[in-house]
Amino acid sequence: MTAKVIDGKAFAATVREKVAGHVARLKEEHGITPGLAVVLVGEDPASQVYVRSKGKQTIEAGMNSYEYKLPAETTEDELLAVVEKLNNDPQVHGILVQLPLPNHMNSDLVINAIDPAKDVDGFHISNVGLLGTGQKSMVPCTPLGCLMMLRDHHGSLSGLNAVVVGRSNIVGKPMAQLLLGDSCTVTIAHSRTKNIQDIVRSADIVVAAVGRPEMVTGDWIKPGATVIDVGINRIDAGEGKTKLVGDCEYSSCAEVAGAITPVPGGVGPMTIACLLANTVTACCRANGLPEPKGLTA
Numbered sequence: 001m002t003a004k005v006i007d008g009k010a011f012a013a014t015v016r017e018k019v020a021g022h023v024a025r026l027k028e029e030h031g032i033t034p035g036l037a038v039v040l041v042g043e044d045p046a047s048q049v050y051v052r053s054k055g056k057q058t059i060e061a062g063m064n065s066y067e068y069k070l071p072a073e074t075t076e077d078e079l080l081a082v083v084e085k086l087n088n089d090p091q092v093h094g095i096l097v098q099l100p101l102p103n104h105m106n107s108d109l110v111i112n113a114i115d116p117a118k119d120v121d122g123f124h125i126s127n128v129g130l131l132g133t134g135q136k137s138m139v140p141c142t143p144l145g146c147l148m149m150l151r152d153h154h155g156s157l158s159g160l161n162a163v164v165v166g167r168s169n170i171v172g173k174p175m176a177q178l179l180l181g182d183s184c185t186v187t188i189a190h191s192r193t194k195n196i197q198d199i200v201r202s203a204d205i206v207v208a209a210v211g212r213p214e215m216v217t218g219d220w221i222k223p224g225a226t227v228i229d230v231g232i233n234r235i236d237a238g239e240g241k242t243k244l245v246g247d248c249e250y251s252s253c254a255e256v257a258g259a260i261t262p263v264p265g266g267v268g269p270m271t272i273a274c275l276l277a278n279t280v281t282a283c284c285r286a287n288g289l290p291e292p293k294g295l296t297a
């Protein structure tokens with residue numbers, strides 16, 4: 001069997017189109033322009049690429065983009081002051097502080113200083129708690145993007161066995177909550193999991209968020225299963241070049257799976273599209289307006 005390729009890049013374009021439509025209506029009918037502020041501390045080249053891409057797509061969707069680039073030596077208090085200023089700025093509906101932060105900062109403290117209503121990453125403890133109890137929240141962008149693609153492919157996820165590999169706060173845990181919310185039977189595997197291959201082989205849905213290049217191979221996959229590859233790993237491709245690979249070995253997994261997301265062009269573009277979607281949702285909630293349908297979990 002050769003897997004159907006789930007085209008995250010094309011799917012993300014449709015999400016961005018919907019977002020742009022809502023933005024246009026907010027402007028026309030209410031004179032409101034949603035605004036997203038992205039804060040980057042330090043000069044990590046990969047982070048700079050993502051932040052640039054976020055800013056560009058924010059503007060393309062008709063929203064206001066505010067970028068704060070702070071030097072690596074910024075103190076935690078200085079960063080907290082920027083967050084506070086953005087919390088109090090009515091033009092800003094979404095705030096994203098790019099992770100990881102430099103080692104001298106306490107990321108939990110910084111994230112929890114963001115107004116939960118503006119926390120478009122969905123990382124604030126209030127949003128984590130709301131998601132865990134099935135209440136309306138801001139949903140983390142990467143897992144939300146994965147959920148949208150899974151719902152689109154399967155229709156209903158009810159009763160399916162899902163295995164999430166990875167238990168980070170930003171991907172693995174919220175992904176597991178969303179799958180549980182859609183009535184999957186969810187297993188979370190991690191670095192201490194025994195017989196991980198057998199566990200993954202029991203899954204109808206595999207979400208890999210590990211950060212280990214091509215760790216999951218085709219022999220781990222149940223024939224016909226859906227593979228969502230969250231991993232973004234830049235590896236040596238010889239001759240001084242690098243290439244981007246996921247946490248799944250694409251060629252061998254695609255031979256066995258029923259459907260698979262590629263890297264690049266899978267989860268990554270959906271993450272940014274969901275960030276824009278969350279910003280519109282936050283803007284509507286802040287203004288007491290009905291929120292867009294189909295853009296939240």
Ligand SMILES: NC(=O)C1=CN([C@@H]2O[C@H](COP(=O)(O)OP(=O)(O)OC[C@H]3O[C@@H](n4cnc5c(N)ncnc54)[C@H](OP(=O)(O)O)[C@@H]3O)[C@@H](O)[C@H]2O)C=CC1
Pocket residue numbers: 142165166167168169170171172189190191192196209210211212230231232233247267268271
């Ligand atoms: N496409 C996108 O938009 C995004 C992509 N990413 C990518 O997703 C990947 C994961 O990111 P993130 O969740 O932040 O990573 P973390 O490093 O925070 O978490 C990795 C998880 O994988 C687990 N793990 C590590 N090694 C193994 C192993 N050998 N077997 C099983 N589990 C293992 C760890 O287990 P333990 O807890 O036991 O240590 C941990 O729970 C990365 O490649 C990252 O670049 C991340 C965010 C967004």
Ligand SMILES: Nc1nc(=O)c2c([nH]1)NC[C@@H]1CN(c3ccc(C(=O)N[C@@H](CCC(=O)O)C(=O)O)cc3)C=[N+]21
Pocket residue numbers: 049050096097098099100121141142232244263264265266267268269271272
């Ligand atoms: N507060 C915070 N929120 C995040 O959501 C967040 C973060 N910090 N820190 C870093 C990770 C990583 N992340 C990605 C987003 C888009 C792509 C993406 O668009 N990838 C393209 C390829 C990009 C390339 O070529 O490098 C693709 O997969 O096709 C990847 C990774 C968001 N993250």
